[in-house]
Amino acid sequence: MSNPLxxxxxxxxxxxxxxxxxxxxxxxxxxxxARAIVTHGHSDHARPGHAAVxxxxxxLNIMRLRLGSGAGGHLQAAVYGQSLRIGEVTVRLVPAGHIxxxxxxxxxxKGQRAVISGDYKRYPDPTCAPFExxxxxxxxxxxxxxxxxxxxxxxxxxxxxxxxxLADFPERTHQIGVYGLGKCQRLIATLREAGYGKPIxxxxxxxxxxxxxxxxxxxxxxxxxxxxxxxxxxxxxVLSPPxxxxxxxxxxxxxxxxxxxxxxxxxxxxxRQRGVELPLIISDHCDWPELLQTITExxxxxxxxxxxxxxxxxHEMTKxxxxxxxxxxxxxxxxxx
Amino acid sequence: MRSFAxxxxxxxxxxxxxxxxxxxxxxxxxxxxxxxxxALAALTDGLPQPFPLRRVLGEIGAARFDPxxxxxxxxxxxxxxxxxxxxxxxxSNVDDTLSLPDVVMGLESVGRDxxxxxxxxxxxxxxxxxxxxxxxxxxxxxxxxxxxxLAKQAVADAFGRNVxxxxxxxxxxxxxxxxxxxxxxxxxxxxxxxxTPVFRPxxxxxxxxxxxxxxxxxxxxAAEWKWDGIRIQVSAxxxxxxxxxxxxxxxxxxxxxxxxxxxxxxxxxxELLVMRDGNVAPFADLQQRLNRKTVTRAMASKxxxxxxxxxxxxxxxxxxxxxxxxxxxxxxxxWHNQHAPQQSDVSEILNVQSKDALQQIWETTRAExxxxxxxxxxxxxxxxxxxxGHWFKWKRAALTADCVLxxxxxxxxKRSSFYSDYTFGAWGEKDGAPYLVPVGKxxxxxxxxxxxxxxxxxxxxxxDRFGPVRSVTPKLVLEVAFxxxxxxxxxxxxxxxxxxxxxxxxxDKPAAEADTLDTLKxxxxxxx
Numbered sequence: 001m002s003n004p005l006x007x008x009x010x011x012x013x014x015x016x017x018x019x020x021x022x023x024x025x026x027x028x029x030x031x032x033x034a035r036a037i038v039t040h041g042h043s044d045h046a047r048p049g050h051a052a053v054x055x056x057x058x059x060l061n062i063m064r065l066r067l068g069s070g071a072g073g074h075l076q077a078a079v080y081g082q083s084l085r086i087g088e089v090t091v092r093l094v095p096a097g098h099i100x101x102x103x104x105x106x107x108x109x110k111g112q113r114a115v116i117s118g119d120y121k122r123y124p125d126p127t128c129a130p131f132e133x134x135x136x137x138x139x140x141x142x143x144x145x146x147x148x149x150x151x152x153x154x155x156x157x158x159x160x161x162x163x164x165x166l167a168d169f170p171e172r173t174h175q176i177g178v179y180g181l182g183k184c185q186r187l188i189a190t191l192r193e194a195g196y197g198k199p200i201x202x203x204x205x206x207x208x209x210x211x212x213x214x215x216x217x218x219x220x221x222x223x224x225x226x227x228x229x230x231x232x233x234x235x236x237x238v239l240s241p242p243x244x245x246x247x248x249x250x251x252x253x254x255x256x257x258x259x260x261x262x263x264x265x266x267x268x269x270x271x272r273q274r275g276v277e278l279p280l281i282i283s284d285h286c287d288w289p290e291l292l293q294t295i296t297e298x299x300x301x302x303x304x305x306x307x308x309x310x311x312x313x314x315h316e317m318t319k320x321x322x323x324x325x326x327x328x329x330x331x332x333x334x335x336x337x
Numbered sequence: 338m339r340s341f342a343x344x345x346x347x348x349x350x351x352x353x354x355x356x357x358x359x360x361x362x363x364x365x366x367x368x369x370x371x372x373x374x375x376a377l378a379a380l381t382d383g384l385p386q387p388f389p390l391r392r393v394l395g396e397i398g399a400a401r402f403d404p405x406x407x408x409x410x411x412x413x414x415x416x417x418x419x420x421x422x423x424x425x426x427x428x429s430n431v432d433d434t435l436s437l438p439d440v441v442m443g444l445e446s447v448g449r450d451x452x453x454x455x456x457x458x459x460x461x462x463x464x465x466x467x468x469x470x471x472x473x474x475x476x477x478x479x480x481x482x483x484x485x486x487l488a489k490q491a492v493a494d495a496f497g498r499n500v501x502x503x504x505x506x507x508x509x510x511x512x513x514x515x516x517x518x519x520x521x522x523x524x525x526x527x528x529x530x531x532x533t534p535v536f537r538p539x540x541x542x543x544x545x546x547x548x549x550x551x552x553x554x555x556x557x558x559a560a561e562w563k564w565d566g567i568r569i570q571v572s573a574x575x576x577x578x579x580x581x582x583x584x585x586x587x588x589x590x591x592x593x594x595x596x597x598x599x600x601x602x603x604x605x606x607x608e609l610l611v612m613r614d615g616n617v618a619p620f621a622d623l624q625q626r627l628n629r630k631t632v633t634r635a636m637a638s639k640x641x642x643x644x645x646x647x648x649x650x651x652x653x654x655x656x657x658x659x660x661x662x663x664x665x666x667x668x669x670x671x672w673h674n675q676h677a678p679q680q681s682d683v684s685e686i687l688n689v690q691s692k693d694a695l696q697q698i699w700e701t702t703r704a705e706x707x708x709x710x711x712x713x714x715x716x717x718x719x720x721x722x723x724x725x726g727h728w729f730k731w732k733r734a735a736l737t738a739d740c741v742l743x744x745x746x747x748x749x750x751k752r753s754s755f756y757s758d759y760t761f762g763a764w765g766e767k768d769g770a771p772y773l774v775p776v777g778k779x780x781x782x783x784x785x786x787x788x789x790x791x792x793x794x795x796x797x798x799x800x801d802r803f804g805p806v807r808s809v810t811p812k813l814v815l816e817v818a819f820x821x822x823x824x825x826x827x828x829x830x831x832x833x834x835x836x837x838x839x840x841x842x843x844x845d846k847p848a849a850e851a852d853t854l855d856t857l858k859x860x861x862x863x864x865x
Binding site for chain 1: 350414
């Protein structure tokens with residue numbers, strides 16, 4: 001496909017985020033705007049206060065739960081794969097495989113196609129629709145784990161490490177740090193897949209999202225709240241937000257053994273820094289090989305890297321003859337997973 | 338390699354001593370020879386032949402990965418061996434058959450030029466954890482939070498033996514320690530030590546309790562100064578002399594000038610000191626000489642070392658440990674007179690006739706290099722470990738100062754949810770205005786209940802956070818006990834406190850009434 005137009009004549013970053021001029025909308029804008037397409041419900045992508053929001057049904061529900069009336073003025077649900085005409089462009093949302101409801105934004109304009117992937121992964125996840133590859137001219141990618149040292153492990157194998165540790169240390173509460181939306185429910189589902197049938201206890205901050213997944217038909221088994229029991233939960237699994245690891249809240253447990261489910265656990269220094277004894281290398285983002293694979297498979301001649309380790313990915317793409325640039329987008333949190 | 342890699346991997350993430358012991362015990366029981374012996378070497382003294390890892394990785398690097406991606410990754414990871422292990426392109430040749438003995442024999446079979454090809458081939462056969470463990474094994478310093486002593490303890494525990502038995506044999510053995518394991522498993526006799534110097538586990542003292550003092554009769558004990566250096570064992574046999582630290586580490590290489598002095602056949606117990614013109618230098622001077630693999634002539638003359646001998650364990654092949662202390666002392670003195678080694682003397686026995694006189698000495702002595710007194714029963718045999726009722730250390734009374742809490746940091750392990758590490762300050766003056774200068778750090782001395790109280794104080798009075806550290810409103814006064822003060826150019830305050838710990842929390846005392854830096858400086862004992 002020839003490129004008569006430079007892409008940034010119709011799609012470019014500005015102070016609010018990534019703006020599509022012929023459609024007059026932003027994708028995952030950082031500040032409140034008139035019209036936003038939101039790829040998924042994580043708080044660095046789904047910001048409050050937009051006048052109109054287009055997103056998948058699940059993403060809108062998640063925004064309502066997290067933001068209440070701040071979810072936005074007019075909320076329009078899009079079905080995966082459904083094409084919509086917005087101004088002079090055609091838009092459709094396709095699964096990104098990141099978390100429940102996550103979508104890539106496919107924009108067609110004057111014979112050119114841009115795919116804004118949002119956050120995505122290729123590894124199968126029982127709690128969301130799998131990533132769908134869409135060939136395109138411009139691919140906008142994240143690079144959270146954009147260094148060749150980041151190679152995630154198979155979640156089932158990581159979860160078995162946790163189950164083994166429960167057998168090795170039955171006198172200790174296994175307190176695992178997870179992000180509340182996505183990672184938490186994926187970890188529970190993977191534990192169930194591995195045959196773990198006991199209750200999995202939740203910190204209060206994980207309750208509403210987990211209940212939402214259950215309401216959407218995911219069978220997560222028995223997931224009581226920690227607050228419901230006075231027991232010290234020796235030999236049990238407790239999930240909590242990372243901020244509650246090694247803090248006062250954890251003093252109620254039996255000699256807590258601290259775990260953390262995150263792609264960052266690949267690096268020993270980060271494991272030690274957080275005082276983690278049981279690192280579980282499970283991520284909802286692409287690792288380095290998946291990033292390279294995906295960019296190559298889209299066939300895109302140009303790649304924009306939005307957030308994470310842009311430098312290495314741009315270097316590697318340039319080496320491969322693909323035009324690559326780092327987009328400095330405001331408001332992306334490096335550590336968010 | 339897999340079981341060794343799993344062991345190292347889990348050791349790095351296991352903070353507790355008991356957890357580490359459990360992992361190692363299981364490994365040494367379940368792993369065959371000679372694999373476990375090489376693993377033990379990796380956890381203790383390292384490989385017999387050091388591997389030039391840095392040079393070889395340099396040779397391999399450019400051929401296997403993009404230098405720019407490597408640089409960016411190295412910055413992110415913070416450790417070269419780990420970066421190589423992770424960045425290494427996964428291969429379809431991964432197999433489970435590479436073993437530690439394969440690695441050791443492989444290295445012996447090739448010369449310098451063959452290292453890179455061999456390492457490349459091994460790395461291709463391993464997964465990420467295996468590659469990391471191999472590089473740690475070859476790098477010589479496993480750095481997995483296990484001391485040599487702890488590894489030996491685990492070996493002893495695994496086979497129901499006393500760790501001191503292993504220490505006794507240790508320096509007469511070499512990797513993969515097959516005779517040691519055969520003996521541990523009751524498959525062979527205790528290994529016979531060759532005619533080389535060996536380490537004998539040290540006898541240690543208990544702190545003198547009030548009840549000990551009450552029960553003590555002056556005529557039963559010998560009193561000596563407690564010198565402020567490090568315990569050392571000099572072991573000479575067959576023309577070779579080795580120096581061992583208290584835990585049995587061979588520290589000979591750092592003190593070549595001492596080994597020349599001690600010849601003959603003896604195992605002696607003493608204190609390593611830096612001495613100038615007959616005076617003991619501050620401990621900080623001795624620290625300049627510790628943990629060095631080599632020593633320059635300039636170092637040796639700037640920080641001249643000296644061994645002050647306490648005891649003799651063996652002379653001319655005769656084990657003296659069963660004899661009473663006074664007899665061993667006479668034999669030590671006779672040996673020292675006969676051999677007259679330079680840079681050494683025999684620790685003085687104090688001439689005291691009454692407990693009152695002893696108490697008087699203890700209360701008034703505060704000279705450089707003296708930590709207090711040692712009281713040894715005249716009839717004590719030399720017993721490995723810390724036997725009760727034989728030797729007592731009577732540290733001189735601590736000094737105290739009222740300081741103000743400035744910063745707090747969370748602890749680790751059981752204390753990971755508590756702010757338990759405290760930086761405190763004393764009043765200094767700048768342009769006529771008083772301000773608090775940080776003077777020291779303490780982690781101990783408080784009860785669990787007090788820890789909870791200080792933790793609460795820290796959380797309620799936080800002014801700022803820097804990563805894991807919180808700065809607090811400077812209003813809580815801590816009474817800090819310490820053993821002494823030394824001048825220091827490394828600290829902004831100009832002083833370094835020795836062994837500071839929290840004696841009391843002065844909830845009642847206003848910060849303005851805390852001590853000044855000048856008061857603390859008065860405790861500096863001027864160098865002789």
